[in-house]
Amino acid sequence: MRKILKNDFNRNVLTLLTGTSFAQAVPIAISPILTRMYTPADFGIYAIFVSITAIFGSIATGKYELALVVPESDKDAINIASLSLLISSIFSGFLLLLVILFNSSITKLLGNDEISPWLYVAPLFIFLIALFQILNYLNTRFKNYADISRANIYKSFVVAFFQLVLGYFKIGAGGLITGQIFSNVAGNTKLIKNILKEKSLIKAISFKEMKRLGKEYNEYPKYTMWGTLAVTLSQNVTNIFISSVYSIATLGFYSLVHRILAVPTQLIGKSIGQVYFQKASEEKNKKGNAQSTFDSTLKKLLLISLPGFTLLFFLVKDIMIFVFGSDWAVAGNYARILIPLFCIRFIVTPLSITAPLFKQNKFGLKWQVGLLIISIVLFIITKYNNITITNFLYIYTTVLSLYYVYYFYKLRKFSRIFSTDVDHKKGSDSPN
Known part of the structure; x- marks a missing residue:
């Protein structure tokens, strides 16, 4: 210790x-x-x-x-x-x-x-x-x-x-x-x-x-702000969609599941992300990249997430019924479907600050707008094909999980970019 x-x-x-x-x-x-x-x-x-x-x-x-x-x-x-x-x-x-x-x-x-x-x-x-x-x-x-x-x-x-x-x-x-x-x-x-x-x-x-x-x-309001709006919309517009297409009670079940499954990201992931941001900034200023900080942070996130979310997948339904009462059994079914997506988000979200740190705000904006577009397309398909809430959640989890994997691949690549900003502060370091 x-x-x-x-x-x-x-x-x-x-x-x-x-x-x-x-x-x-x-x-x-x-x-x-x-x-x-x-x-x-x-x-x-x-x-x-x-x-x-x-x-x-x-x-x-x-x-x-x-x-x-x-x-x-x-x-x-x-x-x-x-x-x-x-x-x-x-x-x-x-x-x-x-x-x-x-x-x-x-x-x-x-x-x-x-x-x-x-x-x-x-x-x-x-x-x-x-x-x-x-x-x-x-x-x-x-x-x-x-x-x-x-x-x-x-x-x-x-x-x-x-x-x-x-x-x-x-x-x-x-x-x-x-x-x-x-x-x-x-x-x-x-x-x-x-x-x-x-x-x-x-x-x-x-x-x-x-x-x-x-x-x-000004890159932050030009790119990061709109990207953040896109990703926040994609995450929160789901609530409005579920309420209008299904019912306010269905949204109640979904919102409880979201609240519970988001805890690891808010609790552990957010803490790791804050410190990662500060340490990655330091490494970037000294070395020109943040490869070492990115990789060490990734290892920590994997060691925490894989065993934790795997165990939760098998136990979540019984936990929901026991803790919240039999009236909330439906929430247990929703939770099991959504766990893979929340696991991937737990890993990727703390590392997402890598894009603006290396001035890749434009890519961040494109990715986040893409996330919003994907979500809206899924909502439209669901609404006009009378897809059940359960099937909607299966499709939603699968598509968004794959999209987050692609995002992670790009973030890892950005962490290895050599920043010329360091040259102005201290000699001419050369990239590895």
Whole structure:
């Protein structure tokens, strides 16, 4: 154990993992209670709200937060963070205006009247998502991994408290949504304290620098943002599709499965991905490529995912029935079908930052748009051929799994590209 902790990469991953493990354990622990307090339809409405806010929250910053780890100067980083915050504020305000003007039309489009009042809250939640992304990457740059872990723990306790208390009073999907909103407030409060302490950096914020850096890192809004929107749409539009083609209750079953199977990626994969990003950036700046960091991270992901997801495949149905009750047996069937896709995502997602790190944003955009197009084509085929939800999930898993394998192949290739950026900083290294 001491040998493992001596490795800086492993120590940072474990720091994040400890906090995120605890943070994820709380919502999972209360899930059996929530499934008895809320109906599948409540979870369905909640899933629609989360999908809408996730889609817009993914692009609210223009994806400039991804550039926070890249520059050598902390002053540049704080100005990029300020630019991200300004963009997200304007974007959220614009969305609020749209909701005020077109609430009834949006509600009709979503096909569920109960979501209507929560549309007014969505822009605020989108801003909170954007703020957390900014603070998360800024704290990653400063290696405040312990505070990132604590922020995730605070979020988990707050969401659990509100969802349980409001669930007791039977207020429906509003209890699930309110818990999510206040959890982000708690997480942001913790992370922003570290930044406010850096008074010298805050004084360095200027609109002139924000404008300069906005131009310097304009590949992020030009390519990464639209790619992120495409992939977020492809992941979240599934909820809206299932709700409209099948039923809100079916969406409730699917959303629970998605929530449970996504835990390994959110818990372990996200922690590994954050540290990978920081270490890969360092290796790229020193050597010109990130081959060593990529390969070592891949080995860790494979050692964790293959045994874990294989075991889960054989046990998941019985676990679902035992933990969540017999009313949720259908969710167990859905989970077994989707496990291969979630296993591949667990491996590829933490490594996906390789593309923008090596300025392959254009490829990232093309791949992510392709993912969205594939998803939409599958939805159209399913709708007009009356394909059952089970068969749809089989097709969805197979096609997307193969597409993620192709993405992994390209990411591995990018990690071996020699970057000439290193030449400007230190002599002329030659590629292997």
